[in-house]
Amino acid sequence: MLQAMRNKMHGWPSIIVLGVCVFAVAFFGIEGYIMSRAETFVAKVGKHEISQQDFQDRMNQLRQQLSAEQGDSFDPDAFEKPEMKLKVLDGMIDQQLLLKANQDWGIRVPDQAVRDYIAAIPAFQINGQFDPATYRTLLAEQRKTPDMFQDDVRASLSTQALPNAIDASTIVTDAEIDHFLDLRMQRRDISYAVLPRPQPADATVTDTQIADYYKAHLADYMNPEQVSLQYLEVNGADLKPDAAPSDADLMKRYESEKQRYVQPEQREVSHILVNVPANATPEQQKAALAKADKIAAEATPENFAKLAAQDSDDLGSKRQGGDLGWLQKGVTNAAFDTVMFALKKGEISKPVLTPDGYDILWLRDTRSGEAKSFAEVRDQLLAEATAGDKDRKYNEVAGKLSDSAYQNPSSLEPAAQALGLSVKTTALFSRQGGEGIAANPKVTKAAFANDVLVQGNNSNLIELGNDDAVVIRVAKHVPAAAKPLAQVHDEIGKTILDQRIAAAAKQQADTLLARLQKGEALAAVAASANAGIKSANEVVRIQADVPAALRDEAFLLPHPAEGKPQYAAVDMHDGSYALLAVDKVQGADLSKVTPEQRNMLRQQMIQAYGAVATQELIKSLRNSTEIKIAKDRM
Template sequence: MLLRVAPGGAANEGRFMLQAFRDHKRWLMFIAMVLIIPSFVVTGIYSYNRMTQADNSIAKVGDVSISPEAFDMAKRQQLEQLRQTMGENFRANMLDNPEAGEAILKGLMDESAVSQTVAKNFVQVSEEQAIMLIKGASALQQDGKFSPELYENFLRSQGKSDQQFVAEVRRDLAKETVLSGVTATYPVPKALVQDYFRILTEERRVRAFIVNATDYVEDIKVTDDEAKAYYDAHQKDFLLPEHVKAEYVVLSPADFKAEAPNPDDLKTYYEQNQSRWMVPEERRASHILIEFGDDKAAALKKAEEILAAVKADPASFADEAKKNSADTGSAAEGGDLSFFGRGLMVKPFEDAVFAAKKGDIVGPVETEFGYHIIYVTDIHEARGKTFDEVKPEIEAEYAEQTAIRQFGEHADEFTNLVYEQSDSLGPVAEKFGLKIETIDNVTRTGVTDPELGRIITEHVAEALFGSECLEEKRNSNAIEVSANTLVAARVVEYKPETVRPFEDVKSRIVDAIKLERASAMAKADGEKKLAEVKASKKLDGFSEPVWVSRQQMQGQPAAFVDLEVSVPTEQLPAFVGMQVEGGAYLIGYVEEAKLKEATDAELAGLAREVASIYGESDRRGYLEALKGVLGSEILNRSVIEGTKTAP
């Protein structure tokens, strides 16, 4: 089943191009930059001594085995994501339970099923779309524009080449195309979408009065005795957790330099893999969509009239698209859909485009969305990239693979050396030319710095607090913190859990007491003011009126906007008040209400968002069906049911 998306009449971004890319662009960026990219760490090209054996597998999907190492890597990845999102609330043992283990393995099996489906059915996303996604990622932009320097730094941090990373993004987007094609088809009742739209867009014309807690702070005095009493009563809030100062070394392929490759070998590799560098045919087309509406015959007649007009005068096509096309996303561009390859459009549309010649105007072509008049404006013929074009890529791959191979050849030596000469990291650092780094404030859960957290993982922290490192002052074992990256560490100094000295936290305590008292004073005065304006109806000191909704909050706190919008229209005008985060007390005068009329385009867009939420059950059913077709089974539950990660 080769999934295709349909050209049609959605608003803004349009339904024509790859829906999973257009309709969920920001969401896909989030996946690419937060979920997909870290996952690349666990799929190294070459694992130094971890060849997967069938009898070591914990599960199988089709003919593909899932190893304990893959499970362990996936668990580490999820822990790292939790560490970054939860901050101080993170605990290294959060996934040490059977339920979490089951979920991790299920995710790996789902991923395997989707990957196999993508491969078997040749689902592809073009290189151009992957590049567009990367360039649009906010993490790689500076001053609103794509930054090659940030991108280069990112690639270096991941140990990836540009070509490899683009290929990986293409693969992940192809997988997402399969899944989004399922969830986007969930039938959402129109009444439900209309209710959601009303809840999000219903407006209130409001004026606000603020009683700021900060206005009271200067007049509040806190004595040393009061601060000390607070300190004594809240000792647990000022605990400095036990921590160590540690030394560590890192071994990775970056520590090995490859020799210049033999030109003949590069040429041979190119010739044996020419299909890899084939650029498929792409066509550029514009279209005008006429929706069926309530009268399909009338729609066909209109489409035929427009077809005759643009055939007579092709230069008028863009103007006709702007005036008549129901696909408002492309209509704004004169109907232009840019370049696309096979497999991205519904079949009737694709067949018409690829059967035409450059400059042909064809139609009306019927799809589920209506009638299309199509103008084929350009063609990029299929071609293979020349050796000179791909030579830098091959050389980069050669250097990368050579470094990884050398790393694999020396990984055991590194592992043995840190164990055999366990009283110092000096010998292993000297042997491999490594720098011994020092880090302080490593707790049992690791470090707070996300970048260092990639090296001093929870597994490294666990080793540092083990008896061999902490009591016997030995090196840790060589620990794999990511694909093809080994870390060895040792404790330099240990500091037990202590309560921070009063003088170190006194200023924090004073500020906390002041804010607590100021908040209480602001609330008291705010409630008094609310009662006064309810009685007098005077609006002295209130802001100018603005229209707010749950979608357009105009800088007001979400909870306060919700309170304002929740006032029944029959009770307007009305005063409302509440204390918000930070201690301020807000009073709102809600003057009138207004309902926004929804356009078809807005309802269609919201329907897709709701479908993606409610379609989760369809997604799960689809994944289970894929695994059923391929055949899947769990072979060893001991790994996922235990309280420790896989060896």
């Protein structure tokens, strides 16, 4: 067939057709003709794709974080709402925009900053000091290598690099602080009179009026829908392991996890860093090396700490004389590691080029690797094995309870008999919850869910806490129903009367306010309503001895002119009203503000201004970057 095609391919038309085909294949790639590329990203920020896996990982992290913080009040369904998913994705997009800006503008996180951050994490410390063995063990449990975790930390710190730089460059002047304090601590002299509640024009409420009100507001007089539950509970605290682990079992565990108990070879190191800027010119590199050579030539064990405090560009260690503490292989970069483990105790290195610049190392001490014996860690192994057995026992029983309740959806008795559990019952409770397990929002939500309440099925396993779970079913259902009129008759009568009094009180206050605004004195107007006058001078925005409603209104009124107070009628939110007069306004007494308070306020204002500037930067980056969002893949 190919020969036949060749025989027919003659002349310039054929050459043109062949040329077009060759160009298309070369330009688009032959795979474009034999397969189509399925796009799987949730969002695309410029050329960077946020994958579905990345998005789900972030959702899971936030879900676990909020669950730990909120406990029983945590609502997992919130993460299924489109607006929550979009909010999380927007945050990931903002982070990627900041990372790309870092890359474009040459901003990077130094290795030392990553090391300092990791060393400060309490989970990796023993007695307040970073412990490498604990670090490796915890990472192994999360199936991460130190390099993977350091990359995660670097990415997290990178998203803060620009905001931190913005904060550092934000200037808040003394005048701005004074202006804020002048508003925040402004003082006002006020007078006020709380008016007695008037009697309504009609103090009689008839049965007909009560019946009409009852019909018009029936929803306000309903007994709520209620249920009582049957439930089976599995609590890990009540479960006993089948048998205690033997020494042979513990020894087997020790041998399989021996790496956990090995203390690697370590070096106690101090260093002096001469920073080399990102994208440094050859002249800058030479200048940095010359400076490092000079420091190295002068350095001795006796003056090393002084030189570090004086010349080191590592802000994290220079205050400690360059001390980095005890380090092991893999914690620092490869170049640093090589020199650190090549030095002899007491030696000072020549400058070594690392990603941060030129490092001068002083090896102060060494610690050989060692392993803890089985006897030293037996108690720890026993505690871990016992806890593990207890967890397995709980998971086994909870799993069987879940399976049995699912296989027998109309009753809890089969599961109770199979597992030796007792069926317990709750009192009636509404959708607002009740007592015992009904106080848990997860239980309340499940109790009123369609499959449990309407279809009459057992619930899924509901986790109440660590190693504590229940399965529920509805034992009794009481639908919502209107309370009998006779039961709420007097309550409705009082409500109608209170509404009449409130309307009369407002009318009275408005009438008296009109008299004040026409020029009558507050004393005369208040006296006509049998109300006494109270005064308070230099009232500030937060002042406990002045009713909140009056205080809030006082700071909304305009400044008064000399001898002409500003007036208002104020709803006291208890059915009464007050007449308010603002007589005088003064600025803050700045002499009462301590230097410490001013510095604290300055930092708060810097953070607030910096946050606004960061959001403006992100907005600008969004406008200049092509962003695609695939909502159907969220």
